[in-house]
Amino acid sequence: MRSRRLEYSESTRDALVDSAVELFTKRGYAGTSLDEVAKRARVTKGALYHHFSGKQALFEAAFDTVETKAMRRLGEIVSGPGHPWETAMAGLRAYVRVCLDPAFQRIVVHEGPVVMGWARWREAEEHFSYGMIRESVAALVSSGEIEDVPVEVMSRLLYGALSAGASLIAGAADPRKASEEVAWSITRVVSGLRRPVAAGADAPAEPGDRSASRRRRR
Amino acid sequence: MRSRRLEYSESTRDALVDSAVELFTKRGYAGTSLDEVAKRARVTKGALYHHFSGKQALFEAAFDTVETKAMRRLGEIVSGPGHPWETAMAGLRAYVRVCLDPAFQRIVVHEGPVVMGWARWREAEEHFSYGMIRESVAALVSSGEIEDVPVEVMSRLLYGALSAGASLIAGAADPRKASEEVAWSITRVVSGLRRPVAAGADAPAEPGDRSASRRRRR
DNA sequence: CTATCGGCCATACCGTCGGTACGTACCCAT
DNA sequence: ATGGGTACGTACCGACGGTATGGCCGATAG
Numbered sequence: 001m002r003s004r005r006l007e008y009s010e011s012t013r014d015a016l017v018d019s020a021v022e023l024f025t026k027r028g029y030a031g032t033s034l035d036e037v038a039k040r041a042r043v044t045k046g047a048l049y050h051h052f053s054g055k056q057a058l059f060e061a062a063f064d065t066v067e068t069k070a071m072r073r074l075g076e077i078v079s080g081p082g083h084p085w086e087t088a089m090a091g092l093r094a095y096v097r098v099c100l101d102p103a104f105q106r107i108v109v110h111e112g113p114v115v116m117g118w119a120r121w122r123e124a125e126e127h128f129s130y131g132m133i134r135e136s137v138a139a140l141v142s143s144g145e146i147e148d149v150p151v152e153v154m155s156r157l158l159y160g161a162l163s164a165g166a167s168l169i170a171g172a173a174d175p176r177k178a179s180e181e182v183a184w185s186i187t188r189v190v191s192g193l194r195r196p197v198a199a200g201a202d203a204p205a206e207p208g209d210r211s212a213s214r215r216r217r218r
Numbered sequence: 219m220r221s222r223r224l225e226y227s228e229s230t231r232d233a234l235v236d237s238a239v240e241l242f243t244k245r246g247y248a249g250t251s252l253d254e255v256a257k258r259a260r261v262t263k264g265a266l267y268h269h270f271s272g273k274q275a276l277f278e279a280a281f282d283t284v285e286t287k288a289m290r291r292l293g294e295i296v297s298g299p300g301h302p303w304e305t306a307m308a309g310l311r312a313y314v315r316v317c318l319d320p321a322f323q324r325i326v327v328h329e330g331p332v333v334m335g336w337a338r339w340r341e342a343e344e345h346f347s348y349g350m351i352r353e354s355v356a357a358l359v360s361s362g363e364i365e366d367v368p369v370e371v372m373s374r375l376l377y378g379a380l381s382a383g384a385s386l387i388a389g390a391a392d393p394r395k396a397s398e399e400v401a402w403s404i405t406r407v408v409s410g411l412r413r414p415v416a417a418g419a420d421a422p423a424e425p426g427d428r429s430a431s432r433r434r435r436r
Numbered sequence: 437c438t439a440t441c442g443g444c445c446a447t448a449c450c451g452t453c454g455g456t457a458c459g460t461a462c463c464c465a466t
Numbered sequence: 467a468t469g470g471g472t473a474c475g476t477a478c479c480g481a482c483g484g485t486a487t488g489g490c491c492g493a494t495a496g
Contacts, residue, residue, distance in 0.1 A: 004492070009444065028332070030248060033482060045484085046446050055483065114246070114332045118389060149406060153399045156386045157379040157407065164378020168371065171336060181371045188367060189375065192410015222463095227473065251453060263455085264475045273454065 013051045015041035020062040025103040029059060029115050059107075059115050060124075066107050067128040070098045078132050084143040088136045089187060092162075095129070096183050099166030100175070109163045133159050146193040154193075161186065231269045233259040238280040243321040247277060247333050277325075277333050278342075284325050285346040288316045296350050302361040306354045307405060310380075313347070314401050317384030318393070327381045351377050364411040372411075379404065 019040040023032040034055060038048045052058045078091045098104055108129070113121040125131070134155040140146045165182035172178035237258040241250040252273060256266045270276045296309045316322055326347070331339040343349070352373040358364045383400035390396035 006443095008492090012444085034484090035482075044446050047444075049484075050444060110336065111332055113385075114329055118328065118385060122389065147406070149403060150399050153383070153386065153396070153403045154407075156382050157400070157403055160378040160380070160382020160385075161375040162378070163382070164374045165371070167331075167336060167378075168374045171340065178371070181368050182375070185367060185371045185375055188365070189372075189407055189410065192407065224472095230473080252455090253453075262475055265473070267455075268473060 009051075012041065012043055012047055016043070016048055016051060016058070017061050017065055020058050021065060021103055021107065024059065024062055024111070025106050028106065029055075029111050034058070056115065059111075063107055063112060063116070063124065066101075066103050067124075070101070070104055070108070071128055071132070073098055074129065074132055078136055084139045085145050088140055088145075088190070091132070091136050092186055092190070093183055095133070095162055096165065096169070096179060096186075098129075099162070100169060100179070102170065105166060105170050109166060130155065130159050133162070140190075140193075144195065146190070147195055149193060158186075158190070161189065227269075230259070230261060230265055234261070234266055234269060234276070235279050235283055238276050239283060239321055239325065242277065242280055242329070243324050246324065247273075247329050252276070274333065277329075281325055281330060281334070281342065284319075284321050285342075288319070288322055288326070289346055289350070291316055292347065292350055296354055302357045303363050306358055306363075306408070309350070309354050310404055310408070311401055313351070313380055314383065314387070314397060314404075316347075317380070318387060318397070320388070323384060323388050327384060348373065348377050351380070358408075358411075362413065364408070365413055367411060376404075376408070379407065 016037065019037045020032075023037055023040065034045055034048055037058070038045050041047075048058065052061060074091065074094055077094050078087060080087065099109070112124075116124065122130075134151065137146075137149075137155045137158065138151050141148060141151055165186060169175055169178045169182055234255065237255045238250075241255055241258065252263055252266055255276070256263050259265075266276065270279060292309065292312055295312050296305060298305065317327070330342075334342065340348075352369065355364075355367075355373045355376065356369045359366060359369055383404060387393055387396045387400055
């Protein structure tokens with residue numbers, strides 16, 4: 001049976017991670033002190049160092065938490081059945097929404113590679129959001145929806161574009177409009193990868209139908 | 219006339235910036251101490267704090283130096299005359315090469331947004347590499363080479379994709395092969411944005427002609 | 437019910453590093 | 467010559483990441 005003591009311990013660990021997510025998101029990795037994290041969780045640094053080997057490990061725990069939460073939102077969309085193209089487009093829109101979460105933005109996209117080191121970050125991402133994008137691209141290629149591009153590289157590029165789009169949205173004066181433009185543009189980019197003469201059945205949504213996007217340019 | 223004293227001072231400043239670029243590239247922002255930077259420049263922290271208001275300012279000076287050097291390599295290519303499409307493609311290849319510089323990679327692409335803050339970094343980038351990409355995209359749109367996409371957003375996405383590609387190359391086991399695949403893929407993406415029926419004169423290079431890129435996939 | 441054992445956490449402390457205060461040598465104009 | 471400004475060096479402070487150590491308390495055996 002679940003020991004009481006173990007419940008306490010787990011609860012403090014969770015509190016520490018939650019506190020870390022909050023502070024890392026608000027003030028960044030360097031701007032957050034461990035005393036502060038511990039204080040917000042109503043414990044001391046001793047407890048923190050009991051559960052985590054150091055600041056990096058705490059960050060990685062926060063990273064995992066944020067990623068897992070994001071995965072739950074994306075997983076059911078991408079892994080569900082349906083036409084690969086439709087699925088991928090739905091995934092794109094969902095990913096843009098996920099990126100609007102400030103915690104995801106800062107911890108996963110921005111500080112992740114710097115704090116964990118790019119190699120370690122990349123490795124972690126394999127099991128999370130990048131992995132899903134890669135899955136989608138692979139599905140599009142193997143189903144013949146888009147051209148026979150190198151999946152690994154193209155997924156990375158797409159991931160980079162999506163991340164940049166997410167940053168753009170997060171920093172935009174009008175996030176809603178920016179969000180629409182980013183979704184439209186990404187869709188347009190992926191559409192450009194479709195085979196010249198689609199062998200697919202019914203023609204799925206092209207970016208052209210998003211009506212509310214006539215842009216100004218001198 | 220140029221005072222001797224002023225020459226000394228300027229030289230000291232340059233030495234500090236060079237030292238900073240080197241150490242920031244090798245050990246990152248957080249992993250580099252100011253004493254170390256000063257020591258490598260054969261001065262003390264007092265000199266450093268005379269020339270720069272703090273660690274951030276030193277980083278931004280290093281950032282500017284690296285960016286300026288990169289710009290000199292790109293500027294002549296992008297701003298030169300010639301067919302917009304050819305120019306843009308040459309710019310893409312040149313940018314990929316620039317990204318192979320570890321200093322550019324780490325200081326500008328990875329740590330820049332984190333250390334300077336995304337907003338400040340974005341502002342600085344307007345005058346540097348992002349500005350050039352934006353220029354190229356705008357030229358492609360206004361010359362009718364590619365579709366009427368929102369320039370600002372599309373440039374951001376492209377920039378993100380390029381940065382991701384650069385990271386990929388830098389971390390790849392076979393950088394040369396990765397470099398080729400990235401260049402090919404990026405070219406393919408941009409090609410996907412071309413107008414369906416090109417009104418342009420002679421058909422410029424399509425990504426298809428890069429022969430040495432047949433990829434394996436199960 | 438008692439003893440004690442071990443996991444969980446608090447407290448005190450250390451080393452490092454960014455930043456500050458202040459002293460000093462040197463140059464220049466008046 | 468001399469007052470002032472520039473270009474540093476030196477000594478020091480506070481904050482913070484990390485460590486060592488000790489105490490509390492629930493779990494478990496007898």
